Each structure stands twice: as structure tokens, then as C-alpha cells.
Amino acid sequence: MKQSLQRIVALAIKELLAVLKDRKSRIVLVVPPILQLIVFGYAATFDLNDIPVAVYNEDRSAPSRELVSHILGSPHFHLYAEIDHDGQIAPLINNKAVLGVVHIGPRFSADLLQGLAPRVQVVIDGRNSNTALLMQGYLRGIVRDFNLAWARRSGRPPPAAYLQVRPWFNSNLVSRWFIVPGIVGLLTLVITTIVTALSVAREREAGTFDQLLVTPMRPVEILIGKSFPGVLIGAIEGTFILLMAIYWFDVPLRGSLGALYTGMFMFLLSAVGIGLMISSLAVTQQQGMLGAFLFLVPAVILSGFATPIANMPDAVQLLTYVNPLRYFLIILRGVFLEGDTADILFHYYWPMAVIALVTLSLAGWLFRHRLN
């Protein structure tokens, strides 16, 4: 038992050195995640800020100016240009100078005063349909507020019923609060996978893996020793990114850290398991790297990181059940925003434990049984 522990410790130290002894390897493990966290944390937002729009106001009256100032006064839009004829709309939109043109017709205020419902046309660039949809939503909100204010001032009755919308967990709907906890999971996965995916392949290519197999080490011991650097480096960097999310990006942490770390540990084990399995299957480092890519890219895109899993077709949704990132993202967002505790998250822990168990066992089996 004691000997076994000694062997594992020796291998773990050797593995850690293999990753960290090279200066370039150290740099690629530390610098990119920090840079990515900061850049992506700010970049990955669905909120529209300062969207350039053009205004074509044919009715230069007080009410139409008021509506325009409502639109331009919101943080979502800024005025790119005022235009004065139809022909100017197409080039502005086509060349992406603006994402929308607000067109107020000449009879706007006359209609409004006479009690006819005036129409305000907005031309929206639909190339990015999500942006178009959100823009439409923002504009609807602005027009609704304008209408309410107008009705109040002109002494008309209010609408029969109104919506009292209250978003839970994220009352201002800041999309950064959704994305930054996601980045914690994303970067932890990337780091752990690249640390482990080449660890066996490198030794196979160099021929030292056969030597390792003829030592008294048992496959289980090799497995633990090889898992160690991935789990350790993943946990350290994961913690660092977590601290950045809390203190740099000010995402509220409402749940229990214990629940979060239980999830992170399961997640690291499953990521290491997948990385080692890929590595044991590969004969060359290039194949190992290819395998890591082939796992990481779908794992990220089909995790619910940016686009909801509920929108995916059923067949693809089934596939996401074997993706550890799927569960970790739910845990991260649950603990951060919804204040979840370990008992609520139990459903998301055990699938990762199963993935870890299966992949680690397969990796250990493949150490000796990989067919050439």
C-alpha cells in the first residue's frame, strides 16, 4: 500500500514536471486563459449597446422629435446619421453602416393629434436575426413607454391591462452574468483537456510508455499519476477564473462554494477521463491533438454556453447528456445566480461521476490493450 502510494506520488511529480518544465508550455497554460477570460468576458454579450441607427424624420414636429429622443436617449442606440430621402436607406443598411433606420412619416403628429394611430416604420438589418429580434424588442418597449406617456398627458384612458415584468435571478437581464460563469467552465475544460490529451500520446510517440508499462506500476497507479496534473492545474486555474468572475466581473455568488467545488471536482475528473481516453487511443501527438479538438469543439458548442440546449433538436439534445460541460454550466449558473445548494444540484453531479468512471476505466484498460 505504502509502496503503491510512493509510486503514484513519483509518477505524479514526473507528470507535473513533464508539463511544466518547458517554459513555452508553462506560458501557454497560464497566459491565454487569463487573456481569454478578460476578452471573452467583455466580448460575449447578447446585450445591444450603442447600436448605430439612422433617423428619417419627415414630420419635424414636437411629438416626433420626442419619440426620436426616446430612442436615441436609450443606451442601446446611437444616432449615426439623419437622412432626408428614401434612397439613402438601402446603402446605409447594405454597407452595415447602421443596423436600423427609423422612418417617421410626414403625417405622424397630425394623425396622433386626430386620434388616428400613426405608424412608425423601422427597417432592420436581418443578417443577424438575433440582433434584429432584440432591436425590435427594445424599440417596442420604447414605443410602448412613449404611448403610455402620451395617453397620460392627453387625458386618455390607460390600456385595459398592462404587463408587470419581473425577471428572476438577474433583474436587469445582464447577459454577462450568464456568460461569465459559463466561461469559468469553458476555460477549465480547455485547460484540463490539453494538459491530459497529449500525456500518453507523447510517451507512446517517444517510446517511453512501454517502459512505464514494464515497471511494477499497475494501470490504476499509472491512471492516478497521469490524472493528477490535469486535476491539479484545472483546479488551480478554475479557482483563479472563479475569483476573477466574482471580483473582477462582479457576478454575484449567491449559493454555496461547497456545492460549486463538488461540481468542479466531478467535472475535472470527467474532463481528465476524456482527455486520457483520447490520449490512450492516439498513437501520435497529432492524433491526440486532433482527438482533443474533436471533443472540445462540440463539447463547447453543444453545452448551452451560448445557445440554449432546449432549442436543439431532440437527437442533438440526447447527445448533450454525455457532455460534462452541460452539467457543470448548470451548476455554475445555479450556484452563482440562483443560490443553489448541493442537494438541489445532486442531479447534475452524478452524471459527471458516471462519465468520469467510464472514461477513466476505459483509459486504464487502453493503456495495455491499445491495438496497433
Add this chain to the structure above:
Amino acid sequence: MNSPAAMRMRLRGMIRKESLQILRDPSSIAIAFVLPVILLLLFGFGVSLDAKNIRLALVVEQPDTRTASLTGAFRGSDFFATVSFNSIQEAEQALTEHHVDGILWLRNDFSSRLLDGGNAPIGVFVNGVDANQARITEGYIQGVWQLWLASYAREQGSALPVSVELEPRIWFNAALRSRNFLVPGLIAVIMTLTGAMLTSMVVAREWERGTMESLMVTPIRIWEIIVGKLLPYFVLGMGGMLLSVAMALWVFEVPLRGSFWVLTAVSALFMMVALGMGLLISTVARNQFVAGQIALVATFLPAFILSGFIFQISSMPAPIQVVTHIVPARYFVAILQTLFAAGNIWPVILANSAALLLMMVIFLGVARRKTRKRLD
């Protein structure tokens, strides 16, 4: 030695060597053809921002015909899958446990307030964790509410309060089908990956195996090595690219409004940029482990997050917008989304192509310099 004939011979030899290497190790062919097909299929179907079947809890504390007409409007909408709850507590519990995405709550005084001068509140709770989806949900709820208001006013025989109506005209994608912009964007992401993966290992491999030195002692020139290494992978990469475009057109039925030849030309340019980036990584790293890591870090995630493929660049903070300019996929995404949705809009195509051309020159130029320097 410097005669054109000798140069042609050396180049041909180099291309032949690389092509043989490609044919002997099927992993390159897999990267070029199988990878794009699988990824595009998976993501084309998997990545969607169109919210549908939003699970909405309905809580009506005192049901009558008026509340029935409002809840009926939600039941009839394609965007919502409604579930009725007896009390707001049960509905809140369901929202906490992720069984529903939102709650519509009509309190017991809803109908009386509706009759008594109007302005009856409709309580709406949405799960705001995914802010984007919450906003889309809110938008759909507002749409149903407005339709109901109009029909309610008609039934009561009272005119709708005078109000400004918004008349949105969505150009290029009137149905707001998110696949139409996501699939072209995915092609850019996938091609960045494919291009860089194809070449990021090839030079590093030669350094690691020591065959780079052997190459160096031959009369071959640096740029001949570069061209010789790039050309076979270019052919492979373009094959994968055409396959992806074909899938976008016929599998995902994304309309192509621009010209196919412009698309091909721009794709070829982008493929050179992606391959050049891989080559540069390979040259700088000289070690397959480091090259692989850099390729992973420098290509996939930036192309995914910073290219405008899914997150709007103009909404990012100014310093981040500056950073996006060094992501080649940014330019390709802009061209692809325009070519597919809008057509041959030359100002967009030319400006972005010029940027791609510049990046190609920089990548290949630096790769060439680095190779020479390290030899001295």
C-alpha cells in the same frame, strides 16, 4: 541553381513529398473532409437561437371569461407551451426547479380592475439567468399581450387608445430564421479550425523529428518550403470548404443571394489566411505540444466568440472591438453573412477582403522570416 526550371523541380518535389505524407496519414484527410461535415451537421442543427415552446406557467386566481380570453391567447401561440398551476407558490416552485421558463399571473382582482377603468396588472416572471432568452421571451409575451388588448378593445366596442404603432421591416431575413446567419458563420468558425489544424503541426513535426535540418541543407529556399507545404493543404482545405457550402445550400437550405464565384474566391483567400496562421504557429512553436495548444487557443474560441458569428461586435466595449480586428474569422463572417443573406454588396466584400489579404501577407511573411532567423 536559381533557374526557373530548378525552382520548379524543387517545388514539385516538395509538393509531392507533402502530398504523399498527407495520403499516408489519413488524419489530414479526415480533418479536411470529415471534420467540417460532422461539425456543420451537428452545429447547423444544434445551434439555434429561435426560442420555441417556451414553457409558461399560467396562474389564474379567479377564472372567468375575461381571463380565459387572455390565457387562450397564450395557449394559441406557437411560441408557448403552457402549463396551468393553481397557486402562485406552486408556479414559483416550478420556476425555481427549471420546470417552466416563465409565469403569467392573473391575480383575483384582475377582472374587476379590468372593468373598473382598466390598467389591470398582469404579473410576469421570467427566469433571467439566460438574459438573452429572457428578453426574447419577454418580447413574445408583449406581442401576445398587444394582440389581446386590440381584440379586447374590439369586443368591448371601445376604440383602442390612440397609440403609435411600430412597423418593423426586417431586411434580408424577414422570417428571422437564425439558421440563415448561424450556418454561414459556422462555416467561418469551422474553416478557421480546419485550416489551422491542417498546418499547425506540419512544420513543428519536422522540427521535432529533426527533418527540418535535413530540408535546410538541400538547395530549397524557405519560401519554396512554405509554398510546397501550403499548396497540398490548400487543395484539401478548399475541398472541405466547398463541401460545407454545398451543405449550407442543400442541407440547411440557407439561400445564397450573392454570386457563387465571389464566394469561392473569398473562401480561397480565407483558406490561405487560416493555413498561414497554422503555419506561423507551427514555425514559432517548433514543438507539437505547444503548437497544438496555441492552435486550439488562438483559433477556435476567438473565432467562436470574437468574430461576430454570434455576439454582435458593435455591442462590445471599444478596446475589445479593437482586439476583434486581429481575428481573421471576423472578416470572413462579415463577408459570408452578407453574401448569403444580402448579395454581392461590394463595399462590404472588398473592405473585408483587403483585411484578409493583409493578414495573409503578414502571416506568411512572418512565418518566412521566423524560419530563416532560427536557422542562423
